[in-house]
Amino acid sequence: MSEKITIVEIAKLANVSTATVSRIINNTGKVNEEKKKKVLELIEKYHYKPNMIAKALQSSKSSTVGFIVPHINSPFYAQIFYETELIAREEGYTLILCNSESDKHHESSILNTLISTNVRAIVFMGGRLDDMESAKKYIRELETINEEIPVIAGVNVPGLKCIQIFQEQENSTKKLLEHLSGLGYKDVALLGGYFNVRTTEKRREEILENADHYGITIRREIIDSDYSVEGGNIAMQEMLKCDKLPQAIICINDLVAIGVLSEANKNHLKVPEDIAIVGYDNLDISKFVYPGITTIGSNYKAYARVIVDTIKEIDQLDADTKIAIPTELIIRGTTKR
Numbered sequence: 001m002s003e004k005i006t007i008v009e010i011a012k013l014a015n016v017s018t019a020t021v022s023r024i025i026n027n028t029g030k031v032n033e034e035k036k037k038k039v040l041e042l043i044e045k046y047h048y049k050p051n052m053i054a055k056a057l058q059s060s061k062s063s064t065v066g067f068i069v070p071h072i073n074s075p076f077y078a079q080i081f082y083e084t085e086l087i088a089r090e091e092g093y094t095l096i097l098c099n100s101e102s103d104k105h106h107e108s109s110i111l112n113t114l115i116s117t118n119v120r121a122i123v124f125m126g127g128r129l130d131d132m133e134s135a136k137k138y139i140r141e142l143e144t145i146n147e148e149i150p151v152i153a154g155v156n157v158p159g160l161k162c163i164q165i166f167q168e169q170e171n172s173t174k175k176l177l178e179h180l181s182g183l184g185y186k187d188v189a190l191l192g193g194y195f196n197v198r199t200t201e202k203r204r205e206e207i208l209e210n211a212d213h214y215g216i217t218i219r220r221e222i223i224d225s226d227y228s229v230e231g232g233n234i235a236m237q238e239m240l241k242c243d244k245l246p247q248a249i250i251c252i253n254d255l256v257a258i259g260v261l262s263e264a265n266k267n268h269l270k271v272p273e274d275i276a277i278v279g280y281d282n283l284d285i286s287k288f289v290y291p292g293i294t295t296i297g298s299n300y301k302a303y304a305r306v307i308v309d310t311i312k313e314i315d316q317l318d319a320d321t322k323i324a325i326p327t328e329l330i331i332r333g334t335t336k337r
Contacts, residue, residue, distance in 0.1 A: 010039060010042050010043065010046075013042050014035065014038045014039045014042055015038075016035050016038075016039065016148075017115065017148060019115060019116075019118045019148060019149070020035060020039070020148045021039055022118065023148065024036050024039045024040065025043075030146070030147065030148075030150060030315070030319065031147065031148060032147045032148075035147075062118050062119055062120040063092055063093050063094055063120060064093070064094050064095075064096060064117065064118075064119045064120060065088065065093050065094070065095050065096065065119055065120050065121050065122070065123065065311055066095075066096050066098060066110075066114035066117075066119045066121070066122040066123065067081055067084070067085075067095045067096060067097050067098065067122075067123045067125075068098045068100055068107065068110055068111075068122065068123065068124045068125060068127065069081060069097070069098070069099060069100070069125045069126065070099075070100055070101065070102040070125065070126035070127045070130070071099070071101065071102065071126075072097070072099040074227075075255070075281075075283045075284075075285065076253070076281050076283065077125055077126070079283070079284070079300050080125070080154075080300060080303060080304065080307075081095070081097055082300075083300045083301050083303065083304035084123075084303075084304040084307050084308060085097075086304070087301075087304050087305055087308045088308050088311070091308055091312060093120070093308070093311065096114070096117075096119070098110045098113075098114070100127050102126065102127045102128075102130075102131075104127070104128050104131075104134070104135075104138050107127050107128060107138075108138075108141060111141070111142075111145060114149070115145065115148070115149060118149075119149060120149075120150075120311065120314075121149065121150040121151070121152060121311050121314055122145070122149055122150070122151050122152065123152045123154065123307060123311075124142065124151055124152065124153050124154060125154035125155075126154065126155065128142075129142075129153055129154065129155035129157050129160075129198070130155055130197050130198045130199055131196065131197070131198070132196045132197065132198050132201065133196050139157070139160060142160070142162060143160070143161045143162060146161065146162040146319065150162070150163065150314045151163070152164075152165055152307065152310060152311070152314075153165070153166075154166060155198055155199060156198075156202070156322065156324075157198065161319050161320060162319055162320075163310060163314070163317055163319065163320075163321045163322075163323075164321070164322045164323070165303075165306060165307060165310060165322075165323045165325065166322075166323075166324060166325065167297075167298050167303075167324070167325050167327050168324035168325060168326055168327060169202075169203065169206060169280075169296055169327050170206045170210075171326075171327075172296045172327040172328055172329045173203070173206045173207055173210060173296065174210050174213075174214075175329040176250070176278060176294075176296060176329050177207070177210055177211055177213075177214040177216055178214055179294075179329060179331060179335065180214070180216060180248055180276065180278075180335065181214040181215050181216055183276070183335065183336075183337050184247075184337075185216070185247045185248040185276050185335075186215060186216055186217060186247060187217055187219070187246045187247045187248070188211070188216050188217065188218055188219070188246055188247065188248045188249070188250060189218070189219040189221075189222075189223070189239065189246035189248075189249050189250070190204060190207065190218060190219070190222045190223075190249075190250050190252075191222070191223045191225065191232070191235050191236070191239065191249050191250070191251050191252070191256065191260060192223070192224070192225045192226075192227065192231060192232055192235055192251045192252035192253065192256035193224065193225070193227065193252035193253075193256075194224050194226075195222075195224070200252055203252065203280065204222070207250060219246060223235045223238050223239055225252075225256060227252060227253055227255060227256060228255055228256070228259070229255045229256070229258050229259040229262070230259060231255075231256055231259060232251060232255065232256030232257060232258060232259025232260045232262075232263075233259035233260070233262055233263050234259075235256070235259070235260070236249075236259065236260040236262075236263035236264065237263060239260075240263070240267060245269075245274075245275055246275070247275065247276065248272075248275065248276035248277070248278065248335070249275065249276070249277050249278070250278045251277065251278060251279045251280070252280060253279055253280045253281045253283075254279035254280065254281045254282070254283040254285065254286040254293055254295055254297075255279075255281075255283070256279065257277050257278065257279030257286070257293050257295070257334070258279075258285070258286070258289050258293065260277055261277050261289065261293070261334065264277070271291065271333075271334050272291075272333070272334055272335050272336060272337055273337065276294075276334060276335045277293065277294070277334040277335070278293075278294045278295065278296075278334065278335060279293045279294070279295040279296075280295060280296050280297065281295065281296075281297045282295045282296070282297020282298070282327075282330055283295075283297075286332070287330075287332065290333070291332065291333025291334060291336075292332030292333040292334065293332055293334050294329075294330065294331050294332045294333075294334050294335040294336075295329075295330050295332070296327050296328070296329055296330070297327055297328070297330065298325045298326065298327045298328070299328075302325070303325050306323060306325060310323065
């Protein structure tokens, strides 16, 4: 070993990344205690004081944050990123937007790239987190990375060992059911989404578990579709084949609801007189499509503020921190009689 040991040599001896050594030296971010002990022992063994190495590294906390979304063309994820980027910029952070296409191998590639750039944190939305059939190794990969670089998950995943920020929707769902029941909508169908997507299943469960309390019957048959306007359109075509239409349809999101509304209009159904339609996410477009989509969603600016504040305080937060973003019921023309 040369007298002037390098950061690379320390990392190699400790079997960790250079980013991990940097964090230990600068006391920034979270690092596994065993790894930390090993690195500090090596620093002492080769007679280098941590502040000397830190100076050589020109150490400082990174102001770059990775932001991974499953589909960049999704208005939901686009809105969250947009609002987060605006606030992050004001706080001195630069966000790197990464589009994973919900491909787990591509997600891993993106994660490795972000690790190599020594980002301050990684915000991970959807993708493997939303896949209920995802292999455990993909979840473990995030937990392993979280030991070196803080990971903020955008989905509530039971047992996941990293910070999670997600929308709390049960209270708003109860308000929605109360709203529909009060207007006399007792026969309700669920439409859109897939059973193996975590957020979809969570929404369905909350509706099914609370419907009886409000005197509402949820139809057993759920028509699946993708999460697009076209998906809602096609699913509504299937719904129209039923002998008797439901009084109301709760769609998995606003885009699907818009597709359902379009197909209802084509078939000369009056909304909400003949059938009521509800969405989720409170996308901007939902208030401009006549007569306006009743929806459940959060304030995107407030959501983004929580994400940025979490990034700022991430060194002080426990790995199992969960932050639920409140949502609200927004009543518009598709349910008003």
